[in-house]
Amino acid sequence: MSSTSASSENPVAVPRPSASLIVVNERNEILLVHRNPKARSFGGMTLSFSSKVFPGGNYDKKQDTSLAVTAIRETFEETGLLLVSSNEPSTTAPLDDAQLEDARHRIHQQKLLWQEFLDSRRLRLDVSALLPFTQWITPKEAPRRFHTQFFITFLPATPSTGFNSGAKHEHIPKTDGGQEVISTRFVHPSAVLREFHDGKITLLPPQFYLLTTLVDVLQGVSNTEKQRMRVEHISRSNFGRMTFNPRPLKTEGEDRVQGQLILTYEGDETRGGSPGRLHRANLRMANGLIREIVLQRNFDIYDNVDSHAHNFSQSSKL
Numbered sequence: 001m002s003s004t005s006a007s008s009e010n011p012v013a014v015p016r017p018s019a020s021l022i023v024v025n026e027r028n029e030i031l032l033v034h035r036n037p038k039a040r041s042f043g044g045m046t047l048s049f050s051s052k053v054f055p056g057g058n059y060d061k062k063q064d065t066s067l068a069v070t071a072i073r074e075t076f077e078e079t080g081l082l083l084v085s086s087n088e089p090s091t092t093a094p095l096d097d098a099q100l101e102d103a104r105h106r107i108h109q110q111k112l113l114w115q116e117f118l119d120s121r122r123l124r125l126d127v128s129a130l131l132p133f134t135q136w137i138t139p140k141e142a143p144r145r146f147h148t149q150f151f152i153t154f155l156p157a158t159p160s161t162g163f164n165s166g167a168k169h170e171h172i173p174k175t176d177g178g179q180e181v182i183s184t185r186f187v188h189p190s191a192v193l194r195e196f197h198d199g200k201i202t203l204l205p206p207q208f209y210l211l212t213t214l215v216d217v218l219q220g221v222s223n224t225e226k227q228r229m230r231v232e233h234i235s236r237s238n239f240g241r242m243t244f245n246p247r248p249l250k251t252e253g254e255d256r257v258q259g260q261l262i263l264t265y266e267g268d269e270t271r272g273g274s275p276g277r278l279h280r281a282n283l284r285m286a287n288g289l290i291r292e293i294v295l296q297r298n299f300d301i302y303d304n305v306d307s308h309a310h311n312f313s314q315s316s317k318l
Contacts, residue, residue, distance in 0.1 A: 012140045015147035019071035020056025022133060022152040022210065023081065028218040028227070029186035030211070031055060033078055052192065052201050055079050055184075056148065063114040067149040068127045077108045079184045083153065084123040095121060129153045131235035135243040136206045139263070150210060152235065154228055189215040199291065205246065205263060205281055208293045213301065239301050242266065249280065259285045267299075 023031040032052045057074035064070040076082045080100065095103070106112035118125065130151040138145035189211045195201045196208070203211070217230050234240050249262040249270060261283040264270050268279040277298065284292035 013143055013145040015137050015145040017059040017067065017070075018057060018146045018148045019059065019067040019074065020054045020148050020150050021071040021075045021130070022054050022150060022214075023075065023155065024152065024218065024223065024231075025155045025186050026223050027186070027188070027221050028223050029188050030192070030214070030218075031075075031079060031081065031184065031186055032192065034183040052203060053207055054150070055081075056150075058146075066127070068130045068151060069125060071130060071149075071151050072125050072127070073107070073114050076104060080104055083126045083129065084118070085126055126153075131232060131240070133210065133235055133240055134206075137243065137245045139246050139248060141248065148206070150206070152231060154223065154231075188221070189218055196293075202289050202291075203293065204290065205283070205293060206244070209244075209281065209295060212295050234301065237301075246281075247271070261285060 021031075025031075031054070033055050034052055055075040055078045056071060057078070059067060059070045060073075064073060072083050082100065103112060103117050107114055107117060117123075130153050133150045133152040135147065135149050137147045192201070192203070192211055193208075193215060196203045213234075214231070217227055217234075219227075244265055246263040246265060249264050251260075251262065263281045263283065265279040265281070267273040267277060269275055269277045271279070273279065278296040279299075280296050282292075282294040282296065283290055
């Protein structure tokens with residue numbers, strides 16, 4: 001997609017529509033991928049060897065009819081996890097692991113169209129299982145920008161090993177051979193945040209924010225109906241429908257700290273919020289990588305979340 005701007009001297013990249021999926025298993029672990037740093041970058045910042053993100057990618061108008069479809073397709077390409085149901089299992093033989101891997105790589109290499117694969121196996125995407133979980137727009141200062149719709153979904157307690165009537169097929173996560181993803185794993189949000197704090201991995205602001213939001217909900221090692229209902233409530237609230245348009249806070253003089261970047265979010269006192277309202281992230285940078293993030297959010301999204309509607313406007317401007 002081309003870049004446009006009001007000034008030809010300082011072009012502003014147009015955000016590319018994309019989608020990312022937060023997959024939660026029965027142990028309250030979240031699926032993360034370790035991207036190949038040579039494959040892509042995020043907003044101009046090269047992903048380090050230790051960067052962890054949720055599976056996802058760009059909307060493909062040739063293959064995707066919605067961003068939810070993008071999220072499912074990209075998750076399959078990057079991890080092998082296929083979120084579908086079979087329409088007519090009695091007339092179509094189940095796909096074994098080898099067939100899934102073959103289809104996955106052919107789709108990724110654009111040798112097989114996604115819809116052709118689904119139609120040939122009479123598979124139905126489990127789009128209804130995806131809950132919207134905020135949108136994020138890369139700051140305009142970045143050379144590469146994305147408008148990403150995040151979704152969240154839950155895997156059942158007993159994943160099927162084949163296609164059954166009305167059942168999902170959860171393929172064991174695997175890498176894509178290093179084309180885009182070096183490793184995949186399920187890990188609890190608290191463990192991810194601890195690894196980031198200890199400097200073992202790098203997180204980007206959207207992932208850090210969403211993991212911090214989920215860690216208080218997904219407590220323990222067994223996913224419960226109450227937890228799923230709470231996440232669904234957040235998804236359907238003003239917060240879940242929110243569009244984040246992070247903006248760097250300009251600091252001068254004594255307030256300016258080398259290697260520090262402050263991103264403000266909707267509802268912050270500098271973004272139309274009431275005096276004293278903080279909704280921002282303090283980033284500490286070193287060698288072009290994010291080493292620390294401190295989230296400042298002095299309101300409780302879990303306590304009557306809809307009462308904060310004025311903080312979660314969907315009218316964010318680019």
